[in-house]
Amino acid sequence: MSLTLNQDREFDIIAIGRAAIDLNANEYNRPMEETMTFTKYVGGSPANIAIGSSKLGLKAGFIGKISQDQHGNFIKQYMQDKGIDTSNIVFDTDGHKSGLTFTEILSPEECSILMYRDKVADLYLDSTEVNEDYIKKAKMLLVSGTALAQSPSREAVLQAIQYAKKNDVKVIFELDYRPYTWKSTEETAIYYSLVAEQSDVVIGTRDEYDVMEKLNSTGDNEKTIHHLFQHHTELVVIKHGVDGSYAYEPDGTVHRGQAYKTKVLKTFGAGDSYASAFLYALIKGKDYETALKFGSASASIVVSKHSSSEAMPTVEEIEQLIRERS
Ligand SMILES: Nc1ncnc2c1ncn2[C@@H]1O[C@H](COP(=O)(O)OP(=O)(O)O)[C@@H](O)[C@H]1O
């Protein structure tokens, strides 16, 4: 099966949420305390997904709020240079700053991120800054779960979803759970369920679904899909790191995607590169099996490189990897 999208749209994908800054450690295999230099990239999960989509040749747009300073200018310019429509990215006029993410590469398997996200500009996006005429130009709206963490961004996202549903735009919900942005897991569970139940496609790691389901241990994929398929959802993707991923359809069909082993430099960036290539395949009308391969191949390429955004692969690189491993 493949996803049916309204083809008569200017944009393939519009993402809503944070566009921020990643500062990735230049020195490998050492703790943050001993890391002296970092390379700056544009970051933020939905921004990374928009950048990945654009690199794959999709027409991408972005809705979000950035700081009115040099970092905001850098983010907007970089996204524009990558071919993303930035007309609906607004500057924060109240002095809120764009978020910073520092990365630590202790070893290829032990990576962590340290986020500076207190009062960040992206969480001050207001519902009045979300434009229905813009959203209705898209085939899909990509919603990042982190944008639901606080008001007014929460209402802005709920407004965007309403506009999407009214205008036959598929809602893709990337759970994108970042604990430090939320007050409590109870609050996360409430908003994740609310949005997942309204979404056409839900993508997340098993751990993220566990948060949504208020579980303290690893949950059961069958229970997750049973719940979501009672609502609006038509495709559920559950990722299990190096153990691969699954795409579930309401008729009981399950597709399994294998991870493509590689020489891993760092583990972050996997989820965003996976999402952009998975969604690219859906937009191009490919079947779910192929979309899983695209997602996995893209992630495999990005975990072997230094950044999340700048490292996003081309269609040719993805197809070559899939060919080599088939
Ligand atoms: N170490 C790895 N090597 C190769 N592919 C990986 C690796 N880790 C993750 N992936 C791929 O990226 C996908 C998403 O990774 P996962 O860790 O589940 O998501 P997230 O980065 O959102 O936590 C996986 O389904 C897998 O295909």
Ligand SMILES: O=C(O)C[C@@H](O)[C@H](O)C(=O)COP(=O)(O)O
């Ligand atoms: O999402 C962020 O704000 C941080 C990202 O830019 C960072 O590159 C990252 O952590 C990506 O990891 P992923 O979500 O596993 O793709």
